[in-house]
Amino acid sequence: MPKEVVYTLDAVPPLKTFSQAIISKGFVYVSGNIGCTKDFQIVEGGVQGQTVAALESIRSILHAAGSGLQHVVKANVYLTNLAADFSEMNRAYMAFFDEQAMPARTCIGVASLPLGASVEIECVAELPDA
Numbered sequence: 001m002p003k004e005v006v007y008t009l010d011a012v013p014p015l016k017t018f019s020q021a022i023i024s025k026g027f028v029y030v031s032g033n034i035g036c037t038k039d040f041q042i043v044e045g046g047v048q049g050q051t052v053a054a055l056e057s058i059r060s061i062l063h064a065a066g067s068g069l070q071h072v073v074k075a076n077v078y079l080t081n082l083a084a085d086f087s088e089m090n091r092a093y094m095a096f097f098d099e100q101a102m103p104a105r106t107c108i109g110v111a112s113l114p115l116g117a118s119v120e121i122e123c124v125a126e127l128p129d130a
Contacts, residue, residue, distance in 0.1 A: 008064035026130030082109030
């Protein structure tokens, strides 16, 4: 079964160097999303606003792939200021997932992110009908 490219107009468009997501062997691999608008402007609201925007974009991509946030099995979160932003990011992040079935996750502090973003999130989700 060949891999399938996922694209939706409902999410931040990808750059030419990557896809919004790829479906392969029953999973959706979603590229990193930062908290920006479709015209690549960082949203207001600091790390919380950026987390919400990134997860809303991911939700749209997963929906286009036939999955959803409830099917996320692993997420990776990258923060430019881990010490200062970890708690604020978590508050926004937790609103998108069932507290009793949170996905596995890694959170990493990084030197910088595209467009000066504070947070970037990527994930892997199951396809429920695969």
